[in-house]
Amino acid sequence: MKKLISIVAAGALLISASPYANVDESPEARGRSLMERLDARDTDFDDAETIQLMILRNRQGAESRKKMKTFSKMEENGDVKSLIIFQEPADTKGTALLQHGYDDANKDDDMWLFLPALGKTKRISGSAQSGSFMGSEFSYEDLSMQGNIDEADYKWLGEEVIDGVTYDIVEAYPHDTSTGYSKRKLWINEELERMKKMEFYDRKKTLLKTMYLEDYQDFGDGNVRPMKILMVNAQTGKETEMLNEYWKFDEGIDDKMFNKSQLKRLAR
Amino acid sequence: MSKSYLKIKLRRPFYGSLLLLGIGLVCQPALSFELSFDVQGRLSFETQRFLDTGLYQQQTEYSLGTVFETELYAEPEIEGSYNWGVTFAPFYRHDVIDSSRTHGDIRKASIDWYGDSLELGFGWKQVFWGTTNTQNLVNVINPADGLEGGAGLGGTKLGLLMANALFFTDFGQVELYLMPVFREQDFAGEESRLRLGFRFEEDEARYEDGDEDRNLDVGIRWTHDIGDFTVGISYFKGTNRQPTFVPVFTQENLTLEQQLAFAQIEDQCSADPECTDAFVPILEAYFEANPSDLQAIEGGIAVRDLSNLALDQLIALAPLYETFGQAGIEVAWLVAGSTFTLEAIYREKGTDLRGNEGPYAAAVTGWEYGWSNLFDSVWDLRLIVEYHWDERGDIATSLFEDDLALIYFLNLNNLSNTAIILALFQDLTGGGTIMNLGTSYNLNSFWKLSFNATMFFSDEESPLLETVLEEFAGQDFFDEGLSTDEVRENLDNDILLGDFKDEDFIQVQLEYFW
Numbered sequence: 135m136k137k138l139i140s141i142v143a144a145g146a147l148l149i150s151a152s153p154y155a156n157v158d159e160s161p162e163a164r165g166r167s168l169m170e171r172l173d174a175r176d177t178d179f180d181d182a183e184t185i186q187l188m189i190l191r192n193r194q195g196a197e198s199r200k201k202m203k204t205f206s207k208m209e210e211n212g213d214v215k216s217l218i219i220f221q222e223p224a225d226t227k228g229t230a231l232l233q234h235g236y237d238d239a240n241k242d243d244d245m246w247l248f249l250p251a252l253g254k255t256k257r258i259s260g261s262a263q264s265g266s267f268m269g270s271e272f273s274y275e276d277l278s279m280q281g282n283i284d285e286a287d288y289k290w291l292g293e294e295v296i297d298g299v300t301y302d303i304v305e306a307y308p309h310d311t312s313t314g315y316s317k318r319k320l321w322i323n324e325e326l327e328r329m330k331k332m333e334f335y336d337r338k339k340t341l342l343k344t345m346y347l348e349d350y351q352d353f354g355d356g357n358v359r360p361m362k363i364l365m366v367n368a369q370t371g372k373e374t375e376m377l378n379e380y381w382k383f384d385e386g387i388d389d390k391m392f393n394k395s396q397l398k399r400l401a402r
Numbered sequence: 403m404s405k406s407y408l409k410i411k412l413r414r415p416f417y418g419s420l421l422l423l424g425i426g427l428v429c430q431p432a433l434s435f436e437l438s439f440d441v442q443g444r445l446s447f448e449t450q451r452f453l454d455t456g457l458y459q460q461q462t463e464y465s466l467g468t469v470f471e472t473e474l475y476a477e478p479e480i481e482g483s484y485n486w487g488v489t490f491a492p493f494y495r496h497d498v499i500d501s502s503r504t505h506g507d508i509r510k511a512s513i514d515w516y517g518d519s520l521e522l523g524f525g526w527k528q529v530f531w532g533t534t535n536t537q538n539l540v541n542v543i544n545p546a547d548g549l550e551g552g553a554g555l556g557g558t559k560l561g562l563l564m565a566n567a568l569f570f571t572d573f574g575q576v577e578l579y580l581m582p583v584f585r586e587q588d589f590a591g592e593e594s595r596l597r598l599g600f601r602f603e604e605d606e607a608r609y610e611d612g613d614e615d616r617n618l619d620v621g622i623r624w625t626h627d628i629g630d631f632t633v634g635i636s637y638f639k640g641t642n643r644q645p646t647f648v649p650v651f652t653q654e655n656l657t658l659e660q661q662l663a664f665a666q667i668e669d670q671c672s673a674d675p676e677c678t679d680a681f682v683p684i685l686e687a688y689f690e691a692n693p694s695d696l697q698a699i700e701g702g703i704a705v706r707d708l709s710n711l712a713l714d715q716l717i718a719l720a721p722l723y724e725t726f727g728q729a730g731i732e733v734a735w736l737v738a739g740s741t742f743t744l745e746a747i748y749r750e751k752g753t754d755l756r757g758n759e760g761p762y763a764a765a766v767t768g769w770e771y772g773w774s775n776l777f778d779s780v781w782d783l784r785l786i787v788e789y790h791w792d793e794r795g796d797i798a799t800s801l802f803e804d805d806l807a808l809i810y811f812l813n814l815n816n817l818s819n820t821a822i823i824l825a826l827f828q829d830l831t832g833g834g835t836i837m838n839l840g841t842s843y844n845l846n847s848f849w850k851l852s853f854n855a856t857m858f859f860s861d862e863e864s865p866l867l868e869t870v871l872e873e874f875a876g877q878d879f880f881d882e883g884l885s886t887d888e889v890r891e892n893l894d895n896d897i898l899l900g901d902f903k904d905e906d907f908i909q910v911q912l913e914y915f916w
Contacts, residue, residue: 190817192816192817196817197817198817198818198819198844198846198847199847201847222847223819223844223846223847223848223850223915224442224847224848224915224916225444225844225850225913225915227442227915227916228442228473242736244627250442252530253528253529253530254530254532256533257627257632257734257736257741258736258741259736259739259740259741259772263774264774264775265774265775265782266774266775266780266782266815269780269813269815269816269817269819273774314774314775370780390518393570394627395568395570395575399487399516402440402442402473402475
């Protein structure tokens with residue numbers, strides 16, 4: 135199961151290979167083809183590095199910060215490896231999360247957590263997908279949403295014009311019962327090849343969260359990323375802003391970066 | 403190692419060439435190097451308040467301490483690559499109330515060389531082995547820091563001098579450690595709480611091996627991930643990190659005459675290392691000098707008062723560091739969101755509480771599971787259930803011989819990252835219970851506040867020392883004599899917990915991290 139940390143690693147980004155869709159396509163086929171092209175483009179890099187700052191806000195507007203550095207690498211067989219090194223809050227410093235995501239949908243991810251106080255590398259279960267990532271409005275599965283294309287069915291709902299820009303609306307209905315969502319709804323600018331926002335509906339089919347992707351920057355070689363992602367919880371009023379300090383692509387990150395035996399060294 | 407990897411390691415680059423400018427001007431070609439550098443650490447202000455008066459006169463009712471610890475790590479660039487790492491991690495605790503807790507340690511001071519499939523290291527290091535959560539039986543490389551809480555559960559460890567090699571193969575990782583110098587454990591002083599009634603005589607430490615603390619200890623471990631399983635096999639040969647104890651008579655607090663008498667007895671029974679029957683004349687001499695104490699015994703005065711007066715000053719526990727071999731296995735199995743763990747050891751030799759020597763086996767096995775979004779909230783709950791077993795039963799040197807541990811860890815996932823932990827250790831045969839309830843809050847990105855309450859429940863009616871003394875009080879020990887064997891015959895690990903039942907405490911901790 136390829137649970138690519140996509141916002142982190144690949145970005146929720148659509149670059150369409152054929153920007154003008156066939157008007158005869160069924161809504162399901164058009165939805166699927168949009169998502170397929172997104173999936174193909176998501177993995178169009180060898181490796182990536184970024185530092186992300188998450189600002190968590192509650193309904194009253196109080197804030198707290200989380201910061202982490204992330205390295206990702208695409209394997210030739212479609213597997214994805216990623217390493218998250220936590221930097222803030224400072225009591226999490228030196229903690230590192232290593233993830234090996236497999237292209238094989240039947241194979242669970244391998245995850246290891248390095249705990250610096252004990253010097254312990256703990257292999258952990260990757261199944262708690264719907265839990266909050268570091269207390270933010272992002273769940274683990276949000277960070278890997280563009281994973282395996284076959285994990286959901288899709289339907290193209292039509293177009294919507296927002297501020298003079300036309301967006302395709304696609305709904306995704308996940309197969310997996312372990313997901314926290316009944317469906318997701320995506321607004322995709324096919325011409326600009328970018329996603330503008332995504333709505334998440336809970337198991338009771340009520341709107342749970344909306345994610346806004348802003349401030350897209352082009353890093354060359356087709357690597358375009360939103361530098362700011364805002365996730366707003368419609369039910370609690372809480373929100374999380376994720377800001378990327380930078381992105382670096384295809385710098386030739388050594389395989390050794392993704393070796394569990396190196397976690398202690400890399401987390402420092 | 404590729405160039406970009408090197409760049410990545412440069413988390414906090416600074417330019418050594420500036421520092422070495424002076425040298426560079428003299429030496430041609432100019433020296434210049436880059437350094438990847440990282441620093442982490444914490445400053446902790448903490449206080450413990452004990453809810454009951456201590457069993458022993460000297461004991462304090464609270465502690466008030468400051469802990470400083472930091473870890474500096476640097477990787478210098480040498481000939482274009484980063485293959486060397488230098489670690490320095492000092493630790494210091496200062497306690498203004500309980501001075502015996504004031505101590506420092508070099509947790510780490512080491513140099514490492516990193517190759518592609520081999521790593522070599524030398525210096526003071528800390529090594530973790532194990533997979534279970536509430537006790538790590540296989541984790542024997544470093545001795546515990548006996549002055550830091552939680553050491554008994556594999557918490558804080560002392561740094562230890564070692565040379566190590568790590569081999570990475572397709573069939574797992576192999577670790578090899580050689581430890582030329584042993585470090586004795588420190589023990590809480592008389593002011594300290596959470597101690598047994600007996601004093602510890604660190605100066606009287608005994609070693610089974612003639613080389614004492616210069617015996618070369620060896621540890622080797624293989625670990626590998628095989629499908630959903632992570633397995634490990636380890637072997638350790640060397641000095642016991644957690645000593646067993648030998649009751650001894652001590653001269654401290656005796657009059658000069660008594661000490662002279664003691665010296666004579668020691669001389670007479672020098673062939674017997676425990677010099678067991680030496681106690682009688684010492685006691686006789688003591689009561690001769692302190693007749694009121696003798697009257698107190700005859701008049702049936704409270705035994706606790708007596709213990710403060712006499713016996714606890716005469717009997718002490720000396721650590722015995724045995725040399726043994728220990729084989730260990732570790733298994734973790736991840737299935738359907740659950741983690742099942744097992745740690746088991748076979749120790750070729752160990753001394754139980756009654757002084758019997760022999761091989762024994764012990765194990766911890768458990769289950770860990772997490773629930774997300776509890777009650778439609780963002781709360782996460784993790785539950786750990788672990789069972790502890792020791793073949794020796796209630797005369798094991800560990801408190802956990804047939805015990806169930808339950809840990810509930812609740813994270814509210816709010817802005818202050820509020821966490822609540824409830825830990826319960828229940829002795830299934832002896833009836834004792836240890837309970838810990840804690841909560842922590844991140845005040846901001848750098849400050850953290852924690853509260854902790856620890857409680858001990860025991861069916862034992864009186865503490866260990868009193869139990870032992872009561873045993874003595876019924877005897878005419880002036881005629882029959884008294885040996886330390888009688889102390890041992892009354893020991894079991896339920897009595898040990900009985901000594902802690904008035905030691906319930908609350909701890910408040912304010913930490914700054916960098």
